[in-house]
Amino acid sequence: MIKLLLNTLYVQTQQAYLRLDHETIVVEVEGTKTLQVPIHHIGAIVMFGHVSISPYLLGKCANQGISVIWYDAYGRFLARATGRTSGNVLLRRAQHQILEDEKRMLHIASRFVSGKIRNSKSVLQRGMRDYPEKRLRLEQSVKQLDQSLRNIGKQTTLDELRGVEGYASSVYFEAFASLIRSDEDGFFAFTVRSRRPPRNPINACLSFAYSILTQDCISALEGVGLDPQIGYLHALRPGKPSLGLDLVEEFRPYLADRFVLTLINRKQLDKSDFDMRPGGAVFLNEKGRRTFLAAYQKRKQEEIQHPIINQKVPLGLLPHVHARLLARYLRGDIDEYVPFVMR
Template identity: 30%
Template sequence: MKRPYYLFSNGRLRRRQNTLFFEKTAGERVPDDQDESGASSGTPTGERIPFPVEQVESLYFFGEVDLNSKLLTFLARHDIPAHFYDYYGNYTGTYIPRDFLHSGRLRIEQVLHYVRPKRRIYLARAFVEAATYNLLRVLRYYLNRLEGERQQHVAQAIEIVKAERAGLRETQEVAQLMGIEGRCRDAYYQAWPAILQDGPGEAFTFTRRERRPPTNELNALISFGNSLCYTTTIRQIHRTALDPTISYLHEPGFRRFSLALDLSEIFKPLLVDRTIFRLVKTGQITRKHFEPHLGGIYMNEEGRKIFVQQWDERLRQTVYHRQLERHVSYERLIRLECYKLIRHLLDPKQEPYRGWHMWW
């Protein structure tokens, strides 16, 4: 079975026939903004780690890795995307092979659903409705496990989200939908201190969501987790004939796969937020796993390794799918969401799209 490979060490990635080899190099990695030499990643240690290309679903580069155009051609031939992160764990970009699943009709329908306001607002509303519903599911899960003031804080957040969701049906502007989604998330994040306020979680302070840069440990966790969710969604979209640059809630723009932003909103509560809660509440992630830089707080390499390990386990976790009548992985749920969107785009009356809702 294919799976993603996460490379944290410095080195060089090579190929020999149908096998990839990662050759480790010695030396401490220098922050990207402090090294403009363009020199190779270090001195080879002689350690070589092989992995058959048939087992590789995608590659994640967190270390400083050298590769050449022949290697990229080889990855493209086997349809293996590569995702790159900088020294501080910020997502920097994706090398994605050219489309191998083409559908002219689907591409046309994607564009038509974007340029026709009623069709676009339907899909944008469905994304926000599903995303905010899943926020509520997470809040209700913890509501029944808390007491006193902590329970009251979560209950207040639930009422705010419910009130905001009540206005979804009448909303006819994408910007207004984005505003509803943003206010729901603000209320949701306000409940986080109550959820985490026991055991190891007491060491983490959190008042509001802050990005670029994240100003505390929880914001750093959210940013890193969201970037993993984004790249995971890109991978799943790439396995379909959908164009990842044509979106409906987020405005299509330059240098981003905006459809992945739309779809990942639905799965962040399950994949990102529940992973963060688990890591923090069990003490697997502590304040020692972060470091300051240029006015922000970022996860260090040890922290990113812990997060990625838990992330990979969560993607492989399964749940019984009532419509399919079989167990599917959490990652597979994203692919199924892509298929649902495709069916809607091709025949919106016969297969109207409804965003994925947590049922457990």
């Protein structure tokens, strides 16, 4: 899959080869030209997995200040090459300066929380359509989430905003159980979100999905030159990817929660995919992780019409698109960071 989004060329097609042809970038797959684009239209090249680039094109990119970023086939960040001049220093300076401005920190953090709550609401609204018999229960939770959205703008401190986010999360997960199709023995029953450790199979799946999504967001931030540890909603601690966790929030309901619901409700996972540990902890075993990851990688290839850039975007590139939008906002290139909200 090859996509040009926000002046960035994303190449996910395995065995693709990128080369320079005069002032254009040519992408070939098995000797066949699949794309040719003027190099002055490109601000960055992002490659996933077994994708090759010619030394001449790499040199041209370095000379023109075009970043080249490598990820492995699973989306883990590997490296970034830039020329002698790069905007990363100024970008990171802007990222750090916001830490000294509580008002701006609160504003950016509120965008992440707004995206999360709006997407949580959409998950429940979809449940209202899929399970009409549960409509009244879910409708009550949707109304509570609407109130949380209205409350975001009334908060004057980060702790108050985190309180709104925490309350909305508890409302959402109280209703989440209604979205799980009941099984005969109640193996996939869900009552409350438990994290360290997860206490039932649903929580095990959610925790695993969130850990994968967090790594995807960290990699996306590193790819655009942002420091994943300098965030605004999540408190700063040594080794904690605060900005990565910030970016995860808006994607949790759509990329993680809905995916877990699909796996469970379609019976793609069963009892044999989980290990029960002493003390009540539940984890996906090796067989379960293989099934989970195979389905997750397949879903990342699905495309949606992006509501902001008005282009079709593979789900796996959503964190990359929004990391780039966030970088543009922090640099002052755009007036506002708009979180991803599913339709």
